[in-house]
Amino acid sequence: MNILFGSVTGTAENLARSAAKLARARGHDVNITELDEVSMDDLATMDDVLIVVSTYGEGEMPFNAELFWDEIEAAPPVLQGLKYGVLALGDTAYEQFCQAGKDIDAMLEACGATRRVDRVDCDLNYEKDAQAWIEAAIPMAGGGEVVSVEALTEEEEEEVWSRTNPFPAPILENRKLSGEGSTKDMRHIVLSLEGSGLTYEAGDCVGIVPKNDPELVQQFLRRLNKTWVTRLPGYDVPLGELLTSRLEILTPSKALIDGVGAVVQDADLQAALNGTREEYEAYFWGKDVIDVLNIDPRLVVGADILIPLLSPLQHRSYSIASTPVCHGDEVHLTVAAVRWENERSYGGVCSTFLADRLEEGETAGLFPIPNKRFRVPAPDVPMIMVGPGTGIAPYLGFLAERYAAGAKGETWLYTGDRNRDCDHCYEEELVGFEASGALSHLRLAFSRDGAQKTYVQHLMAEDGAALWQAIEAGAHIYLCGDAKRMALDVEATLVRIIAEHGQMTERYAEDRLAQLRRQGRYVKDVY
């Protein structure tokens, strides 16, 4: 049996691993691998495949399933002998809910494969549905003892720090990186792993399990006319604790919006609900759950009705900005505290939890999210690292390692932020890496210093000939940071550089980049 996964934050991968464990316990030979590792030739030789895949952004494939999807879409293979099942993960807040799973499911069917188990589409509280799908998708093979996935998962959770059992990591440092006058609030956060037994490698991520802002919890309780200690039937903790640690009380879920839309006859709300996607997004931009309830301030909602409409509080994933080689038991993070104004002042759940609310000696729930492809290569291999804003994080770990090893290969770092005066984060560290030779080309793009925006990809285009030469010499290319615009623009620039300097069409250049991805020489950590 082949179990394939495409994962954004590690949830699909963890579920695939639970499925593999159950399958082995039920007597199957199991191969587990990420979708991008599977070529169409491999797929055509398989007879039994289970796929666990999450959806990224607006209905897109996760990054380790992009190649798989590009290839199957470009030349759909004949898969007559294949039996398969798809478990799709998503978030009903997005219009294209579970689209990646739906696309793969439909594509395999169109290729002639036979669905052995129906696709299940899971929302954020996926545990029960996913477990039921795994149980149904993995029959007993001859000789295995019947073992339930629940028993296996419980066993696993006792063994390791995980999303549901995070390590309470004490905060050691919270240093403001943004200088006076900055329009951003970037922080260097250091957490301790001491005593956890956890290890990681430079390039990995961690999941942080946040707690909601206590002031927001109080506002929420007032809106519901309840107190912290109120107990709701069916819940094992007081309402205040539910709102603090278990439920998403900032971003409204689709279920909540639909629920309010069904009872509140406000003209603007109804126009947004019945309008285009843009109108919907513009209306709900910046509104939190309380704002949605307050569209009609007279609306009285029972806590027992409202609570099931809220999404579970999710962990947030951060790229690690350190390496155990140089930083021992510490995990460093580069965090942009998200803040905005609308009806009131708001703060991102996890970034302000880390930046504002963790006092000395307090802990943040943490668990590892490995990123096995995002690794520093041998010292003589050239590296091209691209990461403006928080995207600089993993390169601090990479460069610290190269610095410690006395490596002096060709390394490019394209980073920067808004203004040089106040947003030149990690200047001292970068100057040190440069002076030592660990970093040979530091290229800084400060977007808001000139009349025209300067972005990292503009500097890359200037360096096109040298970058192409480095790629030809075996360079590894890394891309980290904002996925919505930056990563797309940087990738398009890479294609143009390859096309221009490699003297080929853009179509061939795209293939060349896909080949680099398959070889593990072009890797992304984007969010």
Ligand code: NAP
């Ligand atoms: P950012 O503040 O959005 O941007 C960093 C720099 O990239 C700015 O100079 C920006 O310029 C520039 N930029 C904007 N559009 C670009 C494009 N198309 N191509 C190239 N450069 C572009 O970046 P950030 O601090 O990394 O935050 C990005 C998002 O990630 C935030 O929404 C944050 O909440 C989220 N996030 C952060 C973390 C974390 O803190 N570690 C983790 C997960 C998610 P201009 O702004 O001047 O256009």
